[in-house]
Amino acid sequence: MTLARDIATFVANAEPAQAARGIMAQSLYDWMACGMAGVSEPVAAIMRAQALDDGGTAQASMFGGGHVPARAAALVNGTISHALDYDDTHFAHIGHLSVGVLPAVMAAAPKDGLAALEAACIGFEVATRVGLWLGRGHYQAGFHQTATAGAFGATAAVARLKGLDAGQVAHAFGLAATKAAGLKSQFGTMGKPMNAGLAAECGVVCADLAARGFVSNPDGLDGPQGFGPTHAGEANMAAWDGLGEVWQMAEVSHKLHACCHGLHATIEALTPLKAEAEAVKAITITTHPRWLTVCNQPAPDTGLGAKFSYAHVAGMVLHGWNTADIASFSDACAQDAALVAFRDKVRVVADEGLAETEARVALDLKDGPQREGHHDLMAAQDPDQKWQALRRKGAALVGEHEAQLWQAVQTERAPDLDALSELMQMEPFRSGPV
């Protein structure tokens, strides 16, 4: 039981690096904004109604208001915060980190902001490394790392918050091994966001049962017929290198635009060129070939279609539309005459030499020299600039509550948990089309 012991020791003793905590504050802010805005989604009403009908001890806040037992809050908030699919992504983990781990952390009702932040870092790190350890083979087989690896991350976070000893952590993991579940074949349905909720719920339940003395198989993750072996896991042992020293969770990406991830590098490359749409004669966008089958719709006529269109989104950027705002991607936007006309100026070219996270743009102007831009989403970003971009997204998602949200995560040492809990209770701000 080497792996189980290593993870248990990490969960019980790890001290997240300062940089990891800084990233976590961004993820916490971003996750809160996604959750507060997600309350308007139909799946939110369903999950909230079930939890409210069940009722129970008021242990934790739900997005949209109401206090329910921790388990229920984790399930509901995980689902709601993933409903817009606008939350963070970790490409190596192959999934979304916040929506599995943070609902569990908040539901466990931590008293101390710093402890919550550290537990969240530990949960993110475990989720990331379990995701890497399961590998692409697990994902290709049909499993959804957000749900599966996320369940172990959530379990780690809650186990840390509850102060479980190493033996109890191992039993919590063993229990998560028989409960963790989530399939990619739910994509496109309410089942996708619920997969995130299931991960968060699993963490709360398994850590709680282990604290009560539940005896499971401590090798349930990687032992014979454990979770990895039974779920097409690749068992990439390199995934565990440097555990406790290197914080791989710090590579998490935050989505800054309310459209397909394949378009984000293009938006970032275009924005600093500061061209007026009328001054543009033609645009050439160069991207990784993979995206041509994903987000290169030439003439979308719905808001959903616009989220998958280089030609349309390039026009939105140059016409000053706020691509961080979900409400921007409306049917009206897709049918806007100026944007529709502008699409003819856009040419999309594939280049295998680019990373999937990279894009180049070239603007031919009616007047003056060509302007060129380039962006790689993985490039190191100045923290202040990153916060500015996140806050633009936050403002688009939660409107008047943004300043309070920013304040709550930007206290000197640790997040203000009471303020976050209060923000969860807010009525949703967003009222535009989705």
Added chain:
Amino acid sequence: MTLARDIATFVANAEPAQAARGIMAQSLYDWMACGMAGVSEPVAAIMRAQALDDGGTAQASMFGGGHVPARAAALVNGTISHALDYDDTHFAHIGHLSVGVLPAVMAAAPKDGLAALEAACIGFEVATRVGLWLGRGHYQAGFHQTATAGAFGATAAVARLKGLDAGQVAHAFGLAATKAAGLKSQFGTMGKPMNAGLAAECGVVCADLAARGFVSNPDGLDGPQGFGPTHAGEANMAAWDGLGEVWQMAEVSHKLHACCHGLHATIEALTPLKAEAEAVKAITITTHPRWLTVCNQPAPDTGLGAKFSYAHVAGMVLHGWNTADIASFSDACAQDAALVAFRDKVRVVADEGLAETEARVALDLKDGPQREGHHDLMAAQDPDQKWQALRRKGAALVGEHEAQLWQAVQTERAPDLDALSELMQMEPFRSGPV
């Protein structure tokens, strides 16, 4: 979506045969006795404490007392009723039926006893056929049909009770596809009974969400990257032959002795021979070779060991011990001088020509001719005799409450649900060693 549609139609419209309902009354009695006795197990205290701490709307009874939301009752009662591993088994399904399906049925708080019985039959049938459809490959890969196929059975039963239309049933199944989970690597730990609880909980949650309008992937069970394809399912389509006409659930077996299933045919073959232990010179037991590595401990010295010993159990039968009583299998029994001495008279022989459910016994007496016996657990049994045997087990498990339990399932047309709910609230009778 042929399979999804066929199942949905079955769940919405099936009319269980009279014989199926008769078997179900036996399973209901047997499950209640296992649950009422299981309350003494350590895992019961843990699960009950978690549910009571969470609290919530008093929708359903827990074994051992207390009313909690349906979801929690299903989880707790599924776990408790499987804790003794004394509940029913369906060999073709490769798992236990009652403990996944019946906690969900009872938790859904049906008003009408006949409707509950019919929903239970439908849940059993779906669990059985999903188990067959997943096949032995699913089990060998490490999955626990009790949990996985059981989750679909529980979903079917609650969907029927709630009167979902066929479309809603398909969404409930799609949702169960992403939530169902349970590994065999939990065997020997508290995780094994919890797998049954997870199945029951899954049924309550998924049917309830579907009733509230949750949209899932209606082909989540068998479609691309659905539950079967991702979980080593064999996709044995013959499993669905005659759905609605043939009730395969009626093949369910009830465990009548509190020891390894491999010993049961031997006990049944020995009992009618009515020999006194002192009159016996030697016994020859002939059994399927598979059991020789499972339950042929020659000299056990613990109660647990005695449960896996032909030599010891044969002596128990002839010395008048009650093999239906869990308390019989104590360390004191394993060390009983008369029984230990008797073991030398027992010889165990393998015969590939026997079924796994079959045994032959030959008694050489000090005086008089050899007596021979034979039993096959799969042989048709007279219902009255079956009930008598079940009631001996019930009396051993629930003591003074047995008459009330018998009364509650033996009303003319349907079980008395209020009486069953009241029985669940009873303090456990059993106090002997396990």
